[in-house]
Each structure stands twice: as C-alpha cells, then as structure tokens.
Amino acid sequence: MGCSVLFGRSTEIEMIRSFMTGARGADRVLVFGGDPGVGKSALLDVGADLATHAGRRVLRAAGVQFEADLQFGTLNQLLHNVIELIGELGGEHRRALDVVLGAESGPAPAPLIVGGATVALLRRAALDAGAGLALVVDDAQWIDQASRMALRYTMRRLGDADIRGLTAARLVSGNGFADDGYRIHDLAPLDEDSSDELLAAVYPALPVTARRRLCADARGNPLALLELPAALDIHRAPARVPEFPPLTRRLQSLFGSRVQTLPERTRHALLLVVLAGDASGRIALEDYLPTPEGRADLAAAERARVLVRNPRTQRLEFRHPLIRSAVVELSTGEERLAAHRRLADTFTQWPQRRAWHLGQAADTPDEEVASLLEAVSLQMFRDGSDHSRVVASMLRAAELSPAATDRARRSVRAAHLGQAITGELEQTMRLLRNNSGIATQGKSLMAALTACYHLLSNAGDGVVGVRLLLAAFGQLGETVGADLELDVSEAMYQLLFTAHYCRRDDLWSEAEAVLGRLAEHQSGLFALNRTCLASVLPFDQQVFDELDRAEGELRWTSDPNRITRVAIAGVCLDRVDGVGEPLRRVIADCQADGAITRVIDAQCLLALHTFVGSQWDEASEVADEALRLCAEYGYVLNGLLAGFVRGLVAAGRGEYELVDRFAEQLQFSASRNLGTHAVYAAHLRCLAALGASAFDDAYRHAATVAPPGEFRPYNPHAVWLVLDLTEAAARGGRLADAAAHATAAYTSGLPNISSRQRMLCAAALAVATPPEARALFEEALAVPDTERWVFDRARVELLYGEYLRRERATTAARTHLSAALAGFTALRAAPWIARVETELRATGDGRKAPRTTPLTPREQTIAELAATGLTNSQIGAQLFLSERTVSTHLHHVFGKLGVGRRSALRDALRQRTDPTTR
Numbered sequence: 001m002g003c004s005v006l007f008g009r010s011t012e013i014e015m016i017r018s019f020m021t022g023a024r025g026a027d028r029v030l031v032f033g034g035d036p037g038v039g040k041s042a043l044l045d046v047g048a049d050l051a052t053h054a055g056r057r058v059l060r061a062a063g064v065q066f067e068a069d070l071q072f073g074t075l076n077q078l079l080h081n082v083i084e085l086i087g088e089l090g091g092e093h094r095r096a097l098d099v100v101l102g103a104e105s106g107p108a109p110a111p112l113i114v115g116g117a118t119v120a121l122l123r124r125a126a127l128d129a130g131a132g133l134a135l136v137v138d139d140a141q142w143i144d145q146a147s148r149m150a151l152r153y154t155m156r157r158l159g160d161a162d163i164r165g166l167t168a169a170r171l172v173s174g175n176g177f178a179d180d181g182y183r184i185h186d187l188a189p190l191d192e193d194s195s196d197e198l199l200a201a202v203y204p205a206l207p208v209t210a211r212r213r214l215c216a217d218a219r220g221n222p223l224a225l226l227e228l229p230a231a232l233d234i235h236r237a238p239a240r241v242p243e244f245p246p247l248t249r250r251l252q253s254l255f256g257s258r259v260q261t262l263p264e265r266t267r268h269a270l271l272l273v274v275l276a277g278d279a280s281g282r283i284a285l286e287d288y289l290p291t292p293e294g295r296a297d298l299a300a301a302e303r304a305r306v307l308v309r310n311p312r313t314q315r316l317e318f319r320h321p322l323i324r325s326a327v328v329e330l331s332t333g334e335e336r337l338a339a340h341r342r343l344a345d346t347f348t349q350w351p352q353r354r355a356w357h358l359g360q361a362a363d364t365p366d367e368e369v370a371s372l373l374e375a376v377s378l379q380m381f382r383d384g385s386d387h388s389r390v391v392a393s394m395l396r397a398a399e400l401s402p403a404a405t406d407r408a409r410r411s412v413r414a415a416h417l418g419q420a421i422t423g424e425l426e427q428t429m430r431l432l433r434n435n436s437g438i439a440t441q442g443k444s445l446m447a448a449l450t451a452c453y454h455l456l457s458n459a460g461d462g463v464v465g466v467r468l469l470l471a472a473f474g475q476l477g478e479t480v481g482a483d484l485e486l487d488v489s490e491a492m493y494q495l496l497f498t499a500h501y502c503r504r505d506d507l508w509s510e511a512e513a514v515l516g517r518l519a520e521h522q523s524g525l526f527a528l529n530r531t532c533l534a535s536v537l538p539f540d541q542q543v544f545d546e547l548d549r550a551e552g553e554l555r556w557t558s559d560p561n562r563i564t565r566v567a568i569a570g571v572c573l574d575r576v577d578g579v580g581e582p583l584r585r586v587i588a589d590c591q592a593d594g595a596i597t598r599v600i601d602a603q604c605l606l607a608l609h610t611f612v613g614s615q616w617d618e619a620s621e622v623a624d625e626a627l628r629l630c631a632e633y634g635y636v637l638n639g640l641l642a643g644f645v646r647g648l649v650a651a652g653r654g655e656y657e658l659v660d661r662f663a664e665q666l667q668f669s670a671s672r673n674l675g676t677h678a679v680y681a682a683h684l685r686c687l688a689a690l691g692a693s694a695f696d697d698a699y700r701h702a703a704t705v706a707p708p709g710e711f712r713p714y715n716p717h718a719v720w721l722v723l724d725l726t727e728a729a730a731r732g733g734r735l736a737d738a739a740a741h742a743t744a745a746y747t748s749g750l751p752n753i754s755s756r757q758r759m760l761c762a763a764a765l766a767v768a769t770p771p772e773a774r775a776l777f778e779e780a781l782a783v784p785d786t787e788r789w790v791f792d793r794a795r796v797e798l799l800y801g802e803y804l805r806r807e808r809a810t811t812a813a814r815t816h817l818s819a820a821l822a823g824f825t826a827l828r829a830a831p832w833i834a835r836v837e838t839e840l841r842a843t844g845d846g847r848k849a850p851r852t853t854p855l856t857p858r859e860q861t862i863a864e865l866a867a868t869g870l871t872n873s874q875i876g877a878q879l880f881l882s883e884r885t886v887s888t889h890l891h892h893v894f895g896k897l898g899v900g901r902r903s904a905l906r907d908a909l910r911q912r913t914d915p916t917t918r
Contacts, residue, residue, distance in 0.1 A: 006042055007201070007222075008194025012187065016047045020134060020164060021054045027183060028155050029165035031140075034187035035320075036254050037223030040168035041138050043187065047166045048136050055131030056164070063142030071108060072100045074147035075118065078135065082125045089124070093117035111146065115153030122154060123161045132162030140169035189220025191873055191883050198222065203229045208632040209424050213241040213594070217321050224322055227251050243392070244274070244325040256326030258304045268339075269297040270306070271331050274324045275360070276343050276353075337361050352376045352386065356393060365402040373397035374410055378486050381417060384559035387595035391418045409446070416450040416490070419457065423596035423633040428454045445484065448472035449491040452498060459636040462502040462673040466511065469495045473514045480521060488521050493529070493565075500533045500714070501637075503675030508534075508714050525550065525565055532572035535716040538749025544575070551578030560586045560598040567605040572716040575754045576609045583609065600629050600638045607645040612756075614790035616827050617856045620649045621888060640669055644680040651687040652791065654831040659688045679705050679717045686724050691831030698728035699737075709740030711748045719750060719757070723792075726764035727799065738768035756792060759783040763796040766803070773803050794823025794832070802839055810843045817843070826854060855896055862886060863893045867905040 006013065012032070019030045032040050048058045061077035079086075079101060086097050096109035096117045109117075126133045135151075137143070143151070155165055169184070190198065195215045199206060206214075206229055218224035231246040247255065259267065298316065301307045306323055307316045318324055328336065340361035347353040355376040358369050377393035380386050391414055398410035415431035418424035428450060449472070452465040469491060480488050492515060499511040515522070515530065522530070528546050531539070550566045555578075557563065563582045570576040586602040589595075603626035611619040623646040630639030647662035649655075663681040670678035682701040689698035702725035706718035722745045729738035742765040745751070751758040759780045766776030777800040786793050801817035804810075817840050824832040855863060858879075865875045872886040879886075890902075897908040 006039070006046060007198040008190040009039065009043060009046075012043055012185070013046055013050075015185070016043070016166065017050050019166070020047070020051045020056065028158065028163065029167060029182050031167045031169060031182045031184045032187045033169050033184040035189075035221070036170055037221045037251075038187050038189060039222040040170075040187055042222070044136050044138050044166060044168050048134065051134035051136070051164070051166070055129075056134040057125065057129035057132075058134045058136055059125075060136045060138075062138040063140055063144075065139075065142045068142045068144055070144055071146045072114070072144065072150070074137070074143045075114070075150050076101055076147075078137070078147075078151075079118070079121065082121060085121060085124050085128070089117065089120055093120050097121065108146075111149050111153070114146075114150045115157075118150050118154045119157050122163055123158065126161045126163050132164070135163065135165045137165070137167045140167045190222060190225070191220065193883060195220055195225055198225050199229070202226060207424075209422060209596070210241050212596075214245065217241075217245055217325075219321055221320070221322075223254065224251060244328045245322075247322065247325050247329060251322060252326060252329060255320060255322045256330055258306050259323065259326050259330055262300050262304060262306065263297075265297045266300045267327070267330065268335070270301055270327045271335060271339050272343065273298075274327045275336070275339050275357070276346075277324075337363065352380060352389070356389060356396075359393070359396045359400060362400055366400050367402050367406070370397045370400040370402075370406070370410070373400070374413075377413075377417070381421070382486070382559075382561075384561055384598075387421050387590065387593040387598070390421055391424070412447050412450055413487075416446060416453065419450070419453055419597065420490075421595045421597055423600075423629075423635070444475060445472040445491050446487045449487065449494050452494055456494075456498055456501065457635050457637050459640060459669045459674065460672060462498055462675075463504070463507065464673075465498045466495065466502060466507050469498065470510055470514060473518075480518075485521065488518065489523070489526070492518060492522065492526060496526075496530055496533060501674045501676045503679070503714065504673070505714065525562065525569075528569050529565055532569040533716060534713055535572065535711075535719070536713045537711050538747075538752070539573070541752075544573070544752070547573060547575055548578075551576075554578060554582040557582075558585065558589060560590055560595065560602065564598070564601045564605060567602075567609070571605065571608055572719075573753055574612070574719050574757055576612065577754075580606065580609050580613070596629060596633055597635070600626055600633070600635055600642075603629070604638055604641045604645065607642060611645055611648050613788060614792075614827060615856075616649045616652065616791075617859070617892065619645060621885065623649070624888070625885070636669075637674075640666055640677060640680075644684065647684040648687065651684050651691065652827065652829045652832070654688075654691060654829075656688055656692075659684050676717070679715075683717065683721060683724075686721065686728070688831075690724060690728060691829070691835070693731075693835060695728045695731040698724065699732050699734065702728055706741075708734075708737035709744045711744055711750075719753070722750060722757075723760045723764045723767075723795065726767050730767045735768065738764075742768040755783050755785045756789045759786045759789070759796060760792060763799060767799055770803075774807075777803065790823045791827055791829065794820045794827075794829075797823065798832070798836055798839070801836075805839060805843055814840065814843050814845050817845075855893060859889050859893050859896070862889045863897070863905055863909060866890060866893075866902055867909055 016030065032043055034040055048060065051058050059078050059081040061074050063074055067073040079097065083101060086094055086101070086103075089097070092113060093116060095104065095106075096113045098104040099106050099109055100114060100117075122133060122135075137151075140148075151165075155163075167182075192215065195218060196211060199211045199214060202225075203211075210229075210232070214225065214228050218228060227248045227250060228245055231248045231251070232241065259270070262270070298307060302309070302316065305319055308319050309315070310317050331339075337360075340357045344354050344357035344361060347357065355369075355372045359373045362369050373393045374397040377390050377397065380390045380393070394410055394414035394417055398407050398414060401407035401410055411431050411434065415428045419428045448468045452468045455465045455468075456462065472491065473495070476484075476488070495511050495514065499507050512534075524546070528543070528550065531543055532547075547566075547569055551570060554563055554566055563579070563586050567576065567579040567583055570579050583602045583606040587599050587606065590598040590602070603622050607619045607623040607626060610616075610622065623642045626642035627639055627646065630636070630642060643662040643665060647659050650658035650662070663684045666677040666681035666684070670676075670681065682704045686698045686701035686705075689695070689701065702721050705721050706712070706715060706725065708725065708729060711718050722741065726738045726742050729735070729741065742761070745761045745764060751761045762776050762780035762783070766773040766780065769776070777796065780796050781793070781800070797816045797820035801813045801815075801820060804813035804816065817836055821833065821836045821840070824836060861879065862875055865878065866872075870878075872883045872890070876883050876886045893905070897905070
C-alpha cells in the first residue's frame, strides 16, 4: 500500500488508518498542514491507498495556484470522478452541476444550490460504493473560493453518509482554508534518524559523510533529502558536499522564490551574511553588517520570512539552511567575488577568516594566498578549532598553488586532515593516488603518515604501517624546516601508536631510535605519551606529576588533540581522574562541528574511562554509539577498541556470546600484526572466566598478557590485570605464580599509580600470601577514595569474604560478602552476583540480590520526562541528547521497570519511590 516507503511517518499513517477504518467521530475532515516539501502529498497518497484498502471509493483533487481564481475549478476536478451519477439527481441539482462541470453553458449557479447538489451527489456516490467515500484534496491553500465554500457547506451537511475528507494544505499567510474551522495536524520535519534512513535507502552509495551533511542541510525536509543528492551528481563525484550545496529547479523554486522578490540591496546584504556566516546559518549582524544602513537592509528579508528571529537569542537566522544556497545561486560570479573581497577587508582582525575570503576571492593561482590558507589550516588543526574549515582551507590552498609540487603536497595534507578530523576515509586514497609523485626528500613524510593512518584505520598490517613511517623518516635531513614541523609531529605520534599496536620489541627498538633522533621536536605531552606507552616500570614520581598537571589543565582547553592524547596517557597509567568531563566536551563540540573522527576517538576513551569508573551503563551506551559511527565511516581499528570496551561490560554481566564475538574479532585482527588486539581479547576472556569461576581458563588468558612475575616494557596493559592473574593463579593451585606476580607489582611501583591500583595490589598480595591475608585485605579496603571503583572494590570484598568463610569467621564473612553483593547488584554483574550468593549460602545466609535493578541518574531523568508525556525529540532537546540516545535509555528503563509502554511509566516510578504502593 505504499506505507513502507514513508520514513518517520508511522504516527501519521496510523492516524489516517484509524480515520479511514474506524467509526465516524466528530471530525469528518483530517487536515495535514506544513511547510512545502515536508511530505504532505506523499502522505495523502498513502491515505488514498488505505482508503481503497478499506473498501472506500476515493475521489481526488488538488488546488492549483494559477487556477485559484477559476470559479469551481477544484470542485470540477473532484466531481468528475462521479460524473456518471449526475443524471440521477433532480433537475435543479443536475443543471447546476452540469454548468459547474462544463457539460452545459449558462450563468454560474448560486453557491447554495451548488452546495446542495454536491451533498446529494456525494451521498448517492457513498451509497453506491457500499463502504463509503474518501475525498482526498491536496494543496488546499489554492482551492478557489467558490469550491471552498461548496465543500465546506457539503462536509457539514452529509448526515449519516459515510464520507471522510483527507486534505493537505500549506499554511501560508492569508490562507482562507486554515480559517475554515478544521483541526489541522502540523506535519513536522523528519527527525535525524528518519532523515538518515531515507537517504541511505534511496542513495545507498552516498558516502556517510555526505549523507550526514545533507541531512543537516535538509533539516528534515523530505523533498530536499531526495533532490539534493541528485543535484550533486553523486555517482560521478561522491567526495565532498560543497559549502553551499547546489539546488535542483524544484528546490530553487521552494527556497529561492521569496529571495527573488527582495530588493537588490537586501539580496546583496544577504549574500554578505551567507558568505561570512558558518554552516549553521547563524548571523552576527554586528560583525558582518556593522552600520545601521546595513542592518536596515535586512528588514525586508525578515518581513518575507527569509530570516526569522530566534525567540531565545533574539538573533536573526535563516528560516531554512537551504535558503543560503538559494541566495548564493541567485547571485552572479562577480557579485560573489566582490562580496568575498569586501569581507576580506572587513576581517582584518581575524586572520583565519580573512585568509578564507582571500582564497574565495582569488580567481587565478596565487602562491601568497595559498601559503596563507595553508598556514591558517594548520593553525586551526593545532588549535582544534573550526573543524569544518580546516580541510576546506587546505584543499583551496592546493587549488591555488601555481607549482605542481606544492599542489600535490597540500592535497596530501588535506587528505590526512580529512581522515583525521571529518572521517573522510573514502577520498584519502584517491588523493594519494592522484599525488603519488611527491616522493622528494622529506615531503613524502605526510604521504607516508596519511597512508599509514588509512591502513591502520582499516586494521591493516601494522608492520607495513611502521615500515612506511620508518622509511619516510629515513629520508629526512639532519634539520627539519618549519614547514615540516607539524608533519614531523603528527608522524611521530602515528609511529608511536602504530608501534604500540604492533606490540613487537624489534619494531619498538627501531621506532625508539628514530624518536630519539628527533627529541628536540617533541613536546612535553609527546614525551609523556611515549613514556606511558613504553611502560618501563617503575615510573618516576615526575611522570605522575606531569600527568596530573596535564589532566588539570584540560579544563582550560578545547583542543581535542590535546584532550585525547592526555587521556591516552592516563589510560596507560590507569590514572584517569581528570579526563571524563573534557572527553564529553570533545564529543559534544566535535559532533556539532562534524569532526567525526575526533568524536570516535573521544568516545572510545570515554567508554574505557566510564567502565573503569564502574559507570557501566554509560560505558555501554558510549561504546555502542562509537561502534555505530565506526561502522558507518569505516574506522575498523577504532571499532575494535570500542568493541573491547563493550566486551568488558558484557564479560562483567555474563553476556558470553557478546564476549566471544568481540574477542574473536580482536583475535582475527591480531593476526595482521596488531598484537595489542590479542591482549584485548585475552583480557575479555579472562574477565569472563573469572566471573564463571573458571580459574584455569582465566589464568591461561591472563598469562598471555603478562607472564607471572613479569612487567616487561612496551606492555602497559599488564597493569590492568594484576588482580586477575593473581586470583586465577591462586584459585587454580599456582600459589607460587600468584606470589611472584603480586610481589612484582609492588617492586614495579604499581601501588604508587593510583588509589585503585593501591587497593588492587594489596588485595592481590593478600590472595597470594594467606598467612598475611587478613591484614592485607584490611589495608586494601582502607585505601581512601576507592568507593567509586564499585566493581573493583566489590571484587576485593568478595575475595575477603571468601577468605574469612574459609577461616570460619562467618559473621565477618557475611559483612564483606553483603558489601560485595550490593556492589555487583548495582552494576547488574550477574556472574559475580552468583558467586557471592554461593558464598553466602555456605555461611548459612540465603540472601539473594534484589531483582529490581536501579535506574542510572540519566535514566531516571529521562523516565520522569517521558512520564510527563514529552516525546523523545522534546526530551533530547532538553537534555542535549540525540533521539537515538533517548530511545536507547528508554529501552533500558522499560526493561528495568518491567513495563512495555510509556503510559505505565508514571505508576512504575511512583511504586519505586513509595513502598506503600507496592
């Protein structure tokens, strides 16, 4: 019936279905209103199909703008469908309709007679149809006055005839139809998810970066979503969406018609605003049109509703983003060049913006402007600012380069910036292939960096990536010029991370030799990352001080590069107290700016941070979102890291099929010389085995990460598994191995890393040395500030309770086992809950974990808002979350509360807070 092709309209389709098939209510007419292109006509098509399926006879008509003054034009369309029944009417009614339909000539009949004739004809048609009629009228705002009056008269005098009217109208100023007293359902734009689904279904080959950009530009308008890709000619050039996407003729008519009617001065002012503004269409009049005369020129645009005033900020904004494209397309090339030159003169105090407009004003190659654009692009990259312009500025610099070598070099830089910021992996290799000749000394470093990044992002062979970089570094001279400083810095980071993923001592040795030669080009943060990844234990106190200082300074920076790299150092040291809020800030800022790669990087690190901090629901949510983005954009390596974190939560909760899936993916990736992924897989299987009390299996997996008693260099992950290996060894009868590993943890200085490590190391030594266990367990639980490590502390409580039960200290054992039960219950750690319950039964305590799972603070907030009747979209707007995230939270809430619909939320929440209602 066509319903399946409409995305995001299930509510409206069900409304139409009920209207057509249910008992007749007070309203005979169902009206949908909304902006042009929002999908009203498509919805009427579905309504006609539903009416036909229900057995109704469908009569259709549509208002036409140029026929709005043609008397009875719309009524003529509608009644032509039942013209064969007119002969059965009485004389006066028959003659009136014959004149209306053009079958006879004569003066126009009186409206009252036409109305009565229409009532009689439609009642007869409904009777003949058996199941009734459906009158479907589109573009009702253009119905001529005579037809509108006749139809209004008819719909109010049908009596018991089963006739339903389905209508769509554009709600424009002066639209008489909107004043006819009908209840109008405003058809909202599609939400973000539905827009994305529509584009993916109709244009499956459209790159995800282009899809996301077009969704933002279309702002939920289905016509724009369907036509924008056609204007781009995506099959021939699928790389980037222009800043102002081209419009088809229909879209130009839709969004440009009002612009065309504006005075010339107003259109020139709008062009300045569009070219000077950002991708969101926000207008800062004080920057772009500083004179009262300039501001006055925009009044006409506001009156025409080309611009609207934001009720919250009172600033002017474009009514729709695509009006920007219409403004640009309606201008001439010379007008655009002149506007850019004027803006370049205006922005003398803003070097980045001035360079951009100089680049847009240049119509021939210009090395001076190209160099300026390259410099500001690199500066924006260093600062982590204006992500949308970083790549565009570098590409424009390449276009304006007179020399072929400079053009190639800048193109390759643009390729790297694209994949490192905006997720444009698709065009990276194309740019590299087109510029494969830049192998001159030193200038191949960026090409090698770009190729290695692309290779590693796709989880390719890690050794190949390291060799590419080593060969490129080998071509560098003794001195590095300022023009290569950023290339060298980024390539050193890539070499460091790639060597870490390979996890091979020989490659680390070669990488360290190169990095040692370039020590003068390394920042303090790079040195910190290098020290943490090398993981030569014990660490000096200076390393901890530097990390603490770096984390403390994150509150003052918005640079995503710095924030993620400090977080990497913190993860390696298991010292991540200060990175959570900055990572969340990176995610929010970069999502708004389209810097998808940086969003993914931050999400992976935040997921790991929240897992360690026992915020498992948030860890799962963030990891799932990272997995989705990685799948969409092709970032296989990051997807494996996100899968590792999601697998950790699954291991803790006993979701063993999920653990196996992620572990197998990691193990397969490890076969391509990415040895760190084998470590991640072993960690997942070890944690899952410990929860299931399969201690021999847990020992085998933990020992592949770090053999008992050894904390070798270049193996930072070994720090994470101290208690795991020790517990598995001791419970499997390998007490000597357990003691060796716990002792080595102390001699390697692990207790100095963090309060968490101090607690875990003391517990590990307690497990390994039974005679001193009681004192060591007490020492572990006495470490300050460990209550926030809910999972780890619950594990220590469990181990202590198990020890006390074996020592027949039953009462004390119950105390610690009860504390462990509370911690594991809060995390829904099912296998660990089962372990505790087994121990409690052995003490004679049959206590079990409560089966009511608490809501997280965010889930509680969302549940309370949903219980008030707010939609997912409204909740998301209040909490700055996407509709998808709100939906995921509500899915968890329904499961925890044991309800299946939103209407049950209020009672379920009240029962939780008021025990007397249970």
